[in-house]
Amino acid sequence: MTNPAVEVRGLTKDYGPRRVLDVDRFTVEAGSISAVVGPNGSGKTTLLGILATLEPPTSGEVLLWGEPVGRSRTADRRLRRRVVMVHERPWMFHTTVLGNVEYGLASRGVGRREARRRAAEALERVGLAHAAEWFAPALSAGEARRTALARALAVEPDLALLDEPLADVDAQHRTGVERIIRELPARGTTVLLTTHRLETAYRLADRCASLIGGSLRNTLPDNHFSGTIAESDGEPVMAIAPGCRLHLATPLRGPAHVVIDPRTVILSREPAHSSARNCFAGRIAALAAEGDRVRVTVDVGVPASPRGVPIVALITDRSFREMNLQLGEPISAVFKTVALEVYGGKPS
Amino acid sequence: MRWTLEQLAEALRLLGSLDRQVLGALALSLGVATLSTVLATAAGVPIGIAVGLGRFRGKRLLTTVLHALLALPTVLIGLVLYTALSSRGLLGGWRLLYTPAAIVVGQFVLALPLVTALALAAAEGVDPRVRLTALTLGAGRWRVARTILAEGRGAFLAAVVAGFGRVFGEVGISMMLGGNIRGYTRTVTTAIALETAKGEVPLGIALGLALMIVALAVNLLFLHLRRRATP
Amino acid sequence: MRAPRAIAILTGSLGLALGILGCSETPPAESPPAAGSGARPVVRLATTTSTDNSGLLERLLPPFEKWWGAPVHVIAVGTGRALDLGRNGDVDVVLVHDPAAEDAFMAEGAGLNRRSVMFNDFLIVGPKDDPAKIAQASGPADAFARIARAEAPFVSRGDNSGTHKKELAVWQAANLKPAGAWYLEAGQGMGATLLVADEKNAYCLTDRGTYLAMRAKLHLAPRFEDPEALRNSYSIIAVNPAVHRDVNYLGAMALVAWVTSPEGQKIIADFRVDGEGLFHPLAVPPQEPAEAKPQKAMR
Numbered sequence: 001m002t003n004p005a006v007e008v009r010g011l012t013k014d015y016g017p018r019r020v021l022d023v024d025r026f027t028v029e030a031g032s033i034s035a036v037v038g039p040n041g042s043g044k045t046t047l048l049g050i051l052a053t054l055e056p057p058t059s060g061e062v063l064l065w066g067e068p069v070g071r072s073r074t075a076d077r078r079l080r081r082r083v084v085m086v087h088e089r090p091w092m093f094h095t096t097v098l099g100n101v102e103y104g105l106a107s108r109g110v111g112r113r114e115a116r117r118r119a120a121e122a123l124e125r126v127g128l129a130h131a132a133e134w135f136a137p138a139l140s141a142g143e144a145r146r147t148a149l150a151r152a153l154a155v156e157p158d159l160a161l162l163d164e165p166l167a168d169v170d171a172q173h174r175t176g177v178e179r180i181i182r183e184l185p186a187r188g189t190t191v192l193l194t195t196h197r198l199e200t201a202y203r204l205a206d207r208c209a210s211l212i213g214g215s216l217r218n219t220l221p222d223n224h225f226s227g228t229i230a231e232s233d234g235e236p237v238m239a240i241a242p243g244c245r246l247h248l249a250t251p252l253r254g255p256a257h258v259v260i261d262p263r264t265v266i267l268s269r270e271p272a273h274s275s276a277r278n279c280f281a282g283r284i285a286a287l288a289a290e291g292d293r294v295r296v297t298v299d300v301g302v303p304a305s306p307r308g309v310p311i312v313a314l315i316t317d318r319s320f321r322e323m324n325l326q327l328g329e330p331i332s333a334v335f336k337t338v339a340l341e342v343y344g345g346k347p348s
Numbered sequence: 349m350r351w352t353l354e355q356l357a358e359a360l361r362l363l364g365s366l367d368r369q370v371l372g373a374l375a376l377s378l379g380v381a382t383l384s385t386v387l388a389t390a391a392g393v394p395i396g397i398a399v400g401l402g403r404f405r406g407k408r409l410l411t412t413v414l415h416a417l418l419a420l421p422t423v424l425i426g427l428v429l430y431t432a433l434s435s436r437g438l439l440g441g442w443r444l445l446y447t448p449a450a451i452v453v454g455q456f457v458l459a460l461p462l463v464t465a466l467a468l469a470a471a472e473g474v475d476p477r478v479r480l481t482a483l484t485l486g487a488g489r490w491r492v493a494r495t496i497l498a499e500g501r502g503a504f505l506a507a508v509v510a511g512f513g514r515v516f517g518e519v520g521i522s523m524m525l526g527g528n529i530r531g532y533t534r535t536v537t538t539a540i541a542l543e544t545a546k547g548e549v550p551l552g553i554a555l556g557l558a559l560m561i562v563a564l565a566v567n568l569l570f571l572h573l574r575r576r577a578t579p
Numbered sequence: 580m581r582a583p584r585a586i587a588i589l590t591g592s593l594g595l596a597l598g599i600l601g602c603s604e605t606p607p608a609e610s611p612p613a614a615g616s617g618a619r620p621v622v623r624l625a626t627t628t629s630t631d632n633s634g635l636l637e638r639l640l641p642p643f644e645k646w647w648g649a650p651v652h653v654i655a656v657g658t659g660r661a662l663d664l665g666r667n668g669d670v671d672v673v674l675v676h677d678p679a680a681e682d683a684f685m686a687e688g689a690g691l692n693r694r695s696v697m698f699n700d701f702l703i704v705g706p707k708d709d710p711a712k713i714a715q716a717s718g719p720a721d722a723f724a725r726i727a728r729a730e731a732p733f734v735s736r737g738d739n740s741g742t743h744k745k746e747l748a749v750w751q752a753a754n755l756k757p758a759g760a761w762y763l764e765a766g767q768g769m770g771a772t773l774l775v776a777d778e779k780n781a782y783c784l785t786d787r788g789t790y791l792a793m794r795a796k797l798h799l800a801p802r803f804e805d806p807e808a809l810r811n812s813y814s815i816i817a818v819n820p821a822v823h824r825d826v827n828y829l830g831a832m833a834l835v836a837w838v839t840s841p842e843g844q845k846i847i848a849d850f851r852v853d854g855e856g857l858f859h860p861l862a863v864p865p866q867e868p869a870e871a872k873p874q875k876a877m878r
């Protein structure tokens with residue numbers, strides 16, 4: 001990671017006895033769009049709140065542009081000025097839409113006229129210029145969402161934390177909002193958004209992480225295997241099916257979970273002689289288009305066995321067409337030991 | 349029954365005659381109540397917001413103490429302040445005793461816990477997203493407080509109204525610290541106390557009715573303000 | 580948002596309140612004195628509720644305020660408290676009617692220049708049918724004894740006022756300690772106590788002034804009178820400026836002078852409540868014929 005805007009280490013958040021967030025490592029590259037995918041109640045909002053310096057973590061370290069959060073009040077205030085969080089159900093202040101959008105600017109010492117101009121421009125971008133004088137609390141959910149987005153845009157933050165930015169936004173405005181989000185890095189804003197829909201993450205983000213039950217994994221929950229890491233010939237392996245073993249590169253042993261990022265899985269017609277130690281022959285069981293990618297599910301395992309193990313690979317549309325992959329076609333899934341992420345397990 | 353009606357009739361007649369002393373007492377009651385409410389609001393609302401939004405050890409204890417102070421009898425406040433304001437007392441040099449200013453001080457002490465406690469509840473009652481939204485948009489502490497005030501304006505106004513109502517009709521403090529001096533510190537309530545003790549029932553009732561009419565007018569004003577504040 | 584409007588309302592009400600307060604601070608008297616003399620400070624007088632309720636001060640004080648050129652603020656409380664106010668220096672002069680307490684006050688050095696002002700009397704009011712038959716009593720002690728014997732309801736001030744202490748002295752003279760369901764202590768001023776007694780159809784020891792003022796509202800009537808034995812003497816005392824440096828001693832002494840002057844005493848003598856004279860002036864005894872008797876010293 002060359003230039004992280006956000007770095008999280010060992011972060012936990014407890015509400016009383018309940019641990020709602022447990023993030024070992026998480027980073028967001030400056031100038032990128034990252035997404036955290038997870039079902040509702042998984043702790044996404046809490047994570048964003050902590051990153052926005054609105055809430056303190058129970059333990060752990062948060063670094064924004066290399067600076068630790070929680071060191072001092074003044075430092076935090078300075079950092080907070082560079083970050084804006086847009087809540088899932090944003091609060092509309094008891095004033096006009098324009099008044100709402102202007103709110104953040106007054107606190108930054110922006111003059112009245114300039115503030116009005118920037119606010120109007122932001123409203124224009126979200127398609128609510130006509131609503132400037134409306135009473136904000138009376139807006140519909142989608143309009144409020146876009147107003148909140150405009151409110152954040154007007155401030156021109158270095159980091160935008162968007163909680164479910166597309167929820168409630170009606171279809172006709174969705175592409176507009178997505179375009180705005182995609183344009184943000186070019187304007188100098190790093191984006192971290194949360195969503196419960198994989199497609200949204202795929203469409204918008206450069207990097208995705210998943211957050212389930214408070215645990216963050218830097219990959220999406222495809223290719224998730226659980227088993228026991230044993231030693232075989234001095235090397236760690238995990239059996240995921242009879243005759244099918246994953247080769248790992250880890251000092252951990254014992255019961256563990258292993259996740260393979262589908263984007264690291266290579267598909268090959270020939271069982272490749274390569275440096276990759278994981279090579280599994282199988283058949284293409286499913287194909288799904290996702291934007292400009294294709295999700296290929298390969299049934300891997302002993303051909304004679306009735307039940308195979310699915311390994312998901314995510315390849316570009318272009319590769320898919322060039323290889324001319326067909327459903328049911330024999331194919332091999334290839335990936336390196338270091339592509340496997342291991343959770344749980346104990347050092348040997 | 350007949351006697352009661354006679355007294356009421358006499359009271360209404362007296363009310364209609366608009367005695368100059370009665371008007372003076374009304375003006376004084378209104379003046380001291382307004383001033384003490386304004387002061388209690390100026391002090392109590394910021395404190396209430398600060399404590400309401402705060403998260404610190406002993407917050408619950410502080411809130412409990414605050415609520416306990418609401419039960420302070422006016423005569424007790426009057427007595428304690430008398431010892432402070434008396435010539436021999438701590439603040440004797442200020443020569444406040446038996447002046448309208450002393451009543452203002454006493455009523456301020458009376459209204460302060462009430463306004464503070466209600467402002468605290470109002471601040472706590474404001475949606476937590478307000479504070480978070482204000483903070484993330486870069487608001488400093490004062491701006492957050494002003495935003496909380498604006499978003500919860502109905503409840504805060506209610507706090508002020510409650511404070512005013514409490515002091516407008518009180519008699520213990522006015523009596524002990526004002527001295528019920530004719531034409532100087534005789535409020536409507538102390539006048540009622542006096543006339544009642546003298547057995548002048550119709551006059552007492554008339555004064556009471558005058559007090560309630562003014563209270564009603566003030567509250568209509570508050571209602572109007574409230575309507576304008578929350579469209 | 581709404582800040583400017585709120586501030587406007589705030590300052591507006593502040594101004595209104597101050598204006599009203601300013602207006603109400605004009606003294607009840609007419610405006611002060613001739614040019615060049617400078618405004619005189621307020622004279623604070625503590626007196627008893629019964630004295631205030633009689634209405635005498637409304638006759639006696641305005642001419643003084645006009646002559647002296649300063650308003651008199653009258654604070655009417657119980658005798659004990661009035662003397663306390665004097666002790667604390669919260670008032671400049673006291674007008675009370677409790678000789679024993681006054682003696683203690685003077686002995687403490689809390690007051691100077693005590694002068695007798697006037698006297699009237701106490702009387703016992705009671706129900707029209709006089710169940711305890713005190714109308715035939717030989718004296719106040721006997722009257723109380725009869726009430727106790729009959730266990731007729733009796734309402735006491737119960738507040739350590741001059742009246743209350745007089746009442747207790749009479750009980751003592753009768754060798755009785757009043758107790759029981761028939762003996763009620765109102766703990767309030769004379770007027771309120773009379774109302775309680777009236778409500779309960781009970782006997783009550785009251786000063787004549789308050790009785791006359793409340794007469795129209797009471798069903799009770801005087802049942803026993805003894806102007807000699809039940810004398811009620813009023814004195815005026817200035818607060819000692821040595822104890823409290825910033826009391827208005829001159830104003831107090833001016834009031835003492837007025838009240839004990841022939842003019843003041845005349846007002847007292849002429850004061851009528853409900854057609855009856857109420858107070859007998861004490862301060863300026865009538866001049867004795869010079870030939871026969873030696874000069875009597877002024878009281």
